[in-house]
Amino acid sequence: MDAKTKLVGLIGHPVEHSLSPVMHNAAFKDKNLNYVYLAFDVKPERLRFVVDGAKALGMVGFNVTIPHKVEIIKYLDQLSEEAKLIGAVNTVKIEDDIAIGYNTDGIGARRALEEEIGKVKDKKIVIFGAGGAARAVAFELAKDNFVVIANRTLEKAKKLAKEIEEKLNREVGYSDLNVDLEDVDIVINATPVGMYPNVNEKPIVSKERLRKDMVVMDLVYNPLETTLLKEAKKVGAKTIDGLGMLIYQGAEAFKIWTGVEPNIEVMRESILKVLKN
Structure with missing residues (x-):
């Protein structure tokens, strides 16, 4: 310097x-x-x-x-x-x-996702969180996928979903954390849950709600393997860390x-x- x-x-x-x-x-x-x-x-x-x-x-x-x-x-x-x-x-x-x-968060998330699984289009995606990172990722992926916003505070999820619908003219779902994951292709954690120093924090989704044919992405990168990704690996799901x-x-x-x-x-x-x- x-x-x-x-x-x-x-x-x-x-x-x-x-x-x-x-x-x-x-x-x-x-x-x-x-x-x-x-x-x-x-x-x-x-x-x-x-x-x-x-x-x-x-x-x-x-x-x-x-x-x-x-x-x-x-x-x-x-x-x-x-x-x-x-x-x-x-x-x-x-x-x-x-x-x-x-x-640059939205394009960063898309590039990271597509680097691992190829082009992401016409998928059903659940994004946990309604903060800054969740907003960016949701706006980016809602352009060509069906996105559901899941947040602890339902009103925040609804508000973000409606905002994306109005700006992109695309249907967007919303839910609390008990969102139905039955036919979901991609799950993304855009909350700080599991981030250092809370590395042993209870994951935002337990393995009972995940499937082998899902992709589970966590935007947290410290640690690289969060409690959510550990749960996803237990069922054989494809995992993508935040790096x-x-x-x-x-x-x-x-x-x-x-x-x-x-x-x-x-x-x-x-x-x-x-x-x-």
Whole structure:
């Protein structure tokens, strides 16, 4: 690092579990870019200061994670079309003192899913959660699949489902956590259930409700094998951990900030090295 180093980072609460700094800094080094990525723990009551602070420091941009993906919007100057559609932001670019919000979560999740099982179209998909990540994934996958939003608070599930229906003109279902999984093709956990440090937390779905012919994806990547994925493996279901989404959404953010395509394998290996230790 020197006086010319460009600063990007992550804001969230908490952030100590995040491996985004490891991944991005490895990618910057690989491309010989003079950037550094840091994680900042920002409590909700301090969020209103972040954008002005980032501008004042000359930051190039930052990622946004739980619980700020929706709330950050009110402090931004502009939104990409995708971020407007989804109503959540996970990436911010600052250029000419203008903070622009983007969302790379949806495309990141689709790329991770399709890397494992091929093109995803005309499937029945249940997404657990109704927060920022769930919004992005639901909007993306509802474009060409039947999606059901399942959330602990039914009203939040209903609200998100109706919003997607109105914006995409596609039918979207909603339910509480006891959603019927009988004819579902893909189950996606977009909640923090099972995330470090709560690695032994009761899974959002038990093995009794899962089937061998299902695909079960968990957006949590720390740990790679969550309690949900352990349950899915017990019945022989195809499992997909959160590493792919982390990498692909990160790669899209990397391009937004730098204009350069990162090396996906460098990003993947940097994370696996940490998780194996």
